[in-house]
Amino acid sequence: IAGVNAQEILDAMSDTDRATVDQIITNHMSADTMKEASSYITSGDTAGLKQFAKDTLTASELEQIKELYNKYKGQVSMK
Numbered sequence: 094i095a096g097v098n099a100q101e102i103l104d105a106m107s108d109t110d111r112a113t114v115d116q117i118i119t120n121h122m123s124a125d126t127m128k129e130a131s132s133y134i135t136s137g138d139t140a141g142l143k144q145f146a147k148d149t150l151t152a153s154e155l156e157q158i159k160e161l162y163n164k165y166k167g168q169v170s171m172k
Contacts, residue, residue, distance in 0.1 A: 099134045099142055101169040102162060110161050117154045 103111065118130070126149060133142035146155060 098137045098169070099139055100137070102165045103134075105165045105168045106161065110164070113157060114161065117150065117157065120154070121149050 103114065106114065118127075129145060130142065130149075132138075133145055146158060150158065
């Protein structure tokens with residue numbers, strides 16, 4: 094989604110919701126996956142991050158991430 098940066102959404106999350114995201118990430122963590130995901134986040138490549146998530150996460154995890162994204166996307170300033 095244009096104008097909404099993944100890092101801004103993470104920054105806006107409550108501690109509980111951020112812990113959920115952290116747990117999902119931890120389930121798939123390796124040096125390679127962390128480096129790849131981090132590169133998408135820092136560059137603001139939302140499309141790349143979405144594709145990476147689809148390729149890496151389970152359907153249940155994707156749904157949780159999507160729910161959190163939708164919950165917080167309205168709380169960050171649109172560019």
